Structure formats: structure tokens, C-alpha cells
Amino acid sequence: MESACADFMKANAMKPFDFYRCPRVVFGPGRISEVGSLASRYGSRALVVTGSESLDLSGNWDRIAGSLKASSVTFDRFRVKGEPSPDLVDRAVRGFQEPSPDVVVAVGGGSVIDCAKAVAAMLPLREPVAPYLEGVGDGHHPGTTLPLIAAPTTAGTGSEATKNAVLSRVGTDGFKKSLRHDHFTPACALLDPGLTLDCPPRVTAACGMDAFTQLLESYVSPKASPLTDALAFSGIEHVSPCLLPACTDRAHDLQCRSSLMVAAFLSGVTLANAGLGVIHGLAGPLGARIPMPHGMVCATLLWEACRTNIMRIREQRGADDAVLVKYARVGRVLSGAPEADVLRGCELLLEKLEAWTGSLKIPRLGDYGLRESDLDALVARAGQKANPVQLDATDVKEILMARL
Numbered sequence: 001m002e003s004a005c006a007d008f009m010k011a012n013a014m015k016p017f018d019f020y021r022c023p024r025v026v027f028g029p030g031r032i033s034e035v036g037s038l039a040s041r042y043g044s045r046a047l048v049v050t051g052s053e054s055l056d057l058s059g060n061w062d063r064i065a066g067s068l069k070a071s072s073v074t075f076d077r078f079r080v081k082g083e084p085s086p087d088l089v090d091r092a093v094r095g096f097q098e099p100s101p102d103v104v105v106a107v108g109g110g111s112v113i114d115c116a117k118a119v120a121a122m123l124p125l126r127e128p129v130a131p132y133l134e135g136v137g138d139g140h141h142p143g144t145t146l147p148l149i150a151a152p153t154t155a156g157t158g159s160e161a162t163k164n165a166v167l168s169r170v171g172t173d174g175f176k177k178s179l180r181h182d183h184f185t186p187a188c189a190l191l192d193p194g195l196t197l198d199c200p201p202r203v204t205a206a207c208g209m210d211a212f213t214q215l216l217e218s219y220v221s222p223k224a225s226p227l228t229d230a231l232a233f234s235g236i237e238h239v240s241p242c243l244l245p246a247c248t249d250r251a252h253d254l255q256c257r258s259s260l261m262v263a264a265f266l267s268g269v270t271l272a273n274a275g276l277g278v279i280h281g282l283a284g285p286l287g288a289r290i291p292m293p294h295g296m297v298c299a300t301l302l303w304e305a306c307r308t309n310i311m312r313i314r315e316q317r318g319a320d321d322a323v324l325v326k327y328a329r330v331g332r333v334l335s336g337a338p339e340a341d342v343l344r345g346c347e348l349l350l351e352k353l354e355a356w357t358g359s360l361k362i363p364r365l366g367d368y369g370l371r372e373s374d375l376d377a378l379v380a381r382a383g384q385k386a387n388p389v390q391l392d393a394t395d396v397k398e399i400l401m402a403r404l
């Protein structure tokens, strides 16, 4: 028993950790019809932030509007197309500050939820958002925000669980930066997998790969805790068997969509508490440089970045390193090979990620206009605060080169 304890402690050395508040979770097919009663807890006037017309075409907008009316909640609607910019947030704040809504409801993908989160945070301040973005301005947001109900229509970013909103400006002087405060976590995550049934295969693939990347990066993060490990591994178990089927023959399977939706939410919880690695450290600068969807950026880097991390950890810390044990555990689950040792488990993980990259036809960075001459500037801006091993500039550039 003593030896078992010693082995466990070697692989699971406990460090101090924080775990932030989560939203109230309302999960289940059809539960979008409860949005009115949920909103009415906060008042009688809502601002509803949505994406383009797919919500209208599916009939879900009628359900949402009907539910709000049935609960005597009056509402305005603000539509978001593409990834939100500071200008878009400012326009919404100017347009809806008088009279101010009591609650903001977001129904859409990560971009819609991020935009709504920023609008909810800026409406009480009635100021432009850019000075409050990390790395852009030096404003300190006091954390006053309107309550936000976040109902995702894609299973990906996990924004419904996080305390930051990512805003971006695309171009050579572009940026992708966060508005962040502990109080910005949505009050409620309304997880209705029925909203994702019409999500097209390309979007399902990109979002699912984003969720998986977030789960894996937070699972192997130096800031991981027993709480984030439990949630991240559960998320990985849910997303891995369902990702390909949801992009092909089981796109309309509610159980499959439910697994992806729960995994995406869990990825938001784990990234908020354990941080992310070099893939997301590159995704920010890349997203500001080329118009590649965030999920596709993560998907295209995933296999190469994991291969580099595993190689460097093995060289520097040996084949029985605790992070390699974690990578191997994921490899065993993904491949259904519980008997594989650490080395083989890591190989199985990389084989599966390579297979996903091929099966899902993940595009390359060059397909979106990235050139070799862009790489040094991107490497200089890449973050890797919560990567399990510090990679040098050559390693990071080689990850990008391999996916050019």
C-alpha cells in the first residue's frame, strides 16, 4: 500500500489551486423554451444577442421570442456576424443603453456569446471597450455587469462557462484580446443540444476540435488541479467517440450532440481554471493575422503541437514524466487500448490526432494566406504560459511550418 501511495503521489503531486465559480447549468433537449422564465428572474427587459439567420430558419427564434413573451419579458435583438470587434460592442452599447436592459441573453456560437458578454459588461459603464482589453489599454474594469444567460448553438469555445470575452481586429496591426473579470462568468449556461442539430459539418468539426484542444491543453497544464483533471478527462471521454459521427452520419443524433455540448462546456470550465498551452498561445496571434476560424486554427496545430510537447518532455524529463502519463491516458481512451504503456499511449494519442486531421479534412494555415515570411512575427507573439514544457522559438516555428 505504501508503494502504491508513493507512486500515486509521484504522478499526482498536489499544488495549491483556485477554482472559480461556475454558471448555473440548465441542460437538456428543448430547454431553450425555458429562456423566458430564466430571464424573468432578473427583470422584465432583455437584450437578446444572436447570430445570423440560421436561428430564424430553424424555427428556434420563434421559440425564444415566444418564451420571452410568455414570461412578460420585452426584448430588443442585436445580431452579430463574424467574430466581434470592439467597434461592434461599442455600437450595441450606444444603441441599447437607454432604457438599459435588465438581462442580456446570448443565443449563438462563441462569437455571439463573447460579444454579449462584452456588451453586458460595458452597458453599466457606457464607455468604449477597447481601453479595457488586456494588452490594448490600461483600463481596469470594476466588474459591474448585467446578468448574462448564454445559450450556445455550437459545441466549441466554452464561452458559456468562462469569465473572458475575446474581441478582435483582423489585419497586419490586428489583435485578438480579452475583456476579463471574475464577475463576467455568465449567470446561466442554457445548454440545449437541440440548438446544435443544424450545425453544419465544417462548423461542428472546428468547434469540436476547439473543445478537445481546450480539454487536452488544460488537462496537461502545469496549473491543472484534481478538479480540472476530473472535468477535463470527463470532457475528453465525451467528445472523442462523438466528434467524427457528429460531422457525418449522426449529425442529427441528440445523444451525440449532447455529449459534444457537455464536453464544450467542461472545456470552458477547465480552461478558465487551468489555462491553455502553446496551441491557444498561437491561436490568438494567428486569428489576428489570417481569417481562419478559431477552431480550425486549433485543429490544424493540434497534432504537431502535441508531438513537439511529448518529444521535448521525454528528452528533458524522462519517459515516466507525469505529463506523459496524462497524454498516454488520453491516448488509451481515444484508441480503446487500456493495456498500452506510457510510451505506446502517447503514440496512440498522436496516431489518433493525425487520423482526425485527415478524416476531418482540416485545412492548413497556408490555405488562409499565411506565408513563411509571417512566421517569425507570430513566434515572437506566441504565448505558452500554461504549456506543459517551455518550447524554444525554433520548436514553435517548426510547428507552424509543418502546418503551412
Ligand SMILES: [Fe+2]
Pocket (backbone or CB within 6 Å): 157, 210, 211, 214, 280, 294, 298
Ligand atoms: Fe479555443
